[in-house]
Structures are given as structure tokens and as C-alpha cells.
Amino acid sequence: MKRFFRLLSKIELIFFFLIGALIGVITLLLAFTPIPQNKEWVVPSEAIKKSNPVASNPQSIADGKIIYIKNCYDCHGMKGKGDGPKGGDFEISPGNFTKEDFQKQKDGAVFWKISEGRKPMPSFKKDLTEIQRWTVINYVRTLGIKK
Ligand code: HEC
Numbered sequence: 001m002k003r004f005f006r007l008l009s010k011i012e013l014i015f016f017f018l019i020g021a022l023i024g025v026i027t028l029l030l031a032f033t034p035i036p037q038n039k040e041w042v043v044p045s046e047a048i049k050k051s052n053p054v055a056s057n058p059q060s061i062a063d064g065k066i067i068y069i070k071n072c073y074d075c076h077g078m079k080g081k082g083d084g085p086k087g088g089d090f091e092i093s094p095g096n097f098t099k100e101d102f103q104k105q106k107d108g109a110v111f112w113k114i115s116e117g118r119k120p121m122p123s124f125k126k127d128l129t130e131i132q133r134w135t136v137i138n139y140v141r142t143l144g145i146k147k
Contacts, residue, residue, distance in 0.1 A: 043105075047112035054131060056138040064139025067132050071124065080143035090120045103144035110137050 054060050068076075075090075077083035080097025087094050095102060114133050117123030124133055 041113060041118060043109040043112045048106050048108040050108035050111060052107040052111070052134045052137060054134040054138060056141065060135050060138045061142055064135045064137070067128065067136040068139050071127065072136065075121070080140060092120065094121065097140050097143040100144070103141070107134070107137050110140065 069078075072084075074084045074086045075082070075094045076097065077087055077094075082094035082096055084094075097103070111133055113121070114124050114128075114136070116125075128136070
């Protein structure tokens with residue numbers, strides 16, 4: 001050990017000390033940086049205009065629930081509050097489907113978000129057909145109804 005330190009000049013020791021201090025300061029800064037608020041997710045106006053071709057009825061809601069449990073529950077949670085088993089894993093919260101702020105969005109906007117995704121929310125263009133994406137919206141609408 002002594003030989004090792006003799007090999008290093010004082011300047012080198014000071015240099016290593018400063019690097020260490022710098023890493024420490026950066027780590028502390030990162031640890032105390034507040035989690036960013038979800039940035040607004042802007043949907044193109046053309047997409048918002050699309051209306052849901054799947055009528056909302058007990059059958060489509062039941063079908064939508066099956067699609068939801070398989071594809072969305074992990075992050076969004078059974079009640080859509082963003083509290084699924086993986087919902088807390090991300091810096092960005094999955095949102096809350098029970099809130100009016102969410103429910104006042106048009107089906108077209110929700111459809112576009114499900115189709116496109118935005119990290120960590122996956123895109124469902126490939127995994128779900130258009131009809132399946134509209135169907136799951138009929139189920140998501142029921143999460144906003146106060147019981
Ligand atoms: C891997 C986790 C994950 C899965 C699986 C997932 N989501 Fe998301 N979802 C998110 C996250 C995180 C956000 C927030 C994204 C953002 O704001 O940038 C989000 C956002 C959304 C939004 C927009 C919410 C708002 O406030 O406007 C909708 C709608 C949505 N998800 C629907 C779904 C549906 C329907 C499914 C299943 C077909 C699904 N998600 C599957 C993580 C997920």
C-alpha cells in the first residue's frame with residue numbers, strides 16, 4: 001500500500017480526491033431532483049375526431065375487460081388508478097382513469113394514445129387490432145363511473 005501511494009504524486013492524489021468529491025456532489029443532486037411532472041401529451045386534432053366504431057354495451061365492456069387485464073392491468077391497475085404491480089416502477093406515473101380530467105378526453109384521443117404509446121407506455125399498434133383498442137376504451141370508460 002505504501003509503495004502504491006509513493007508512486008502517486010501529491011497532485012494525483014488531489015486530483016483523485018476532487019473527482020471523488022465531484023461524483024459525490026452529482027449523486028446528491030440527482031437524488032434530490034424532484035420527479036418530473038408528466039409532460040402534456042398532445043394528440044393531433046385529426047385523431048381526436050375519430051369516433052369509436054364499437055358500441056358500448058355489456059358485451060363490448062366484458063370483452064374490453066379481458067383485453068385490459070391481459071395488456072394494461074400490470075401498470076394501470078384493476079381500477080385504473082395507476083397502481084398495478086408495475087405501476088410504480090417508472091418515473092412517469094401511468095395516470096388515473098377514475099379522474100374526470102382523464103375521462104373528459106374524447107375516445108379518439110384515448111385511442112391515439114393507446115395506439116402510439118409514449119415511453120414507458122408501450123404502443124399497441126401491433127399487439128392489439130384497432131377493434132380491440134376501441135373495445136378496451138369501452139371498459140376504461142366504466143372506471144370513471146362513480147359507484
Ligand atoms: C408498461 C406499463 C404500461 C402498460 C402495459 C400500459 N400502460 Fe398505459 N400508460 C403507462 C404510462 C407510464 C403512462 C403515462 C405516459 C405519459 O404520460 O407519458 C400511460 C398512459 C396511458 C394513457 C394516457 C393517460 C392520460 O392521462 O391521458 C392511456 C389512455 C393508457 N395509458 C392506456 C393504456 C391501455 C388501454 C393499456 C392496455 C392496452 C395500457 N395503457 C398499457 C404505462 C403502461
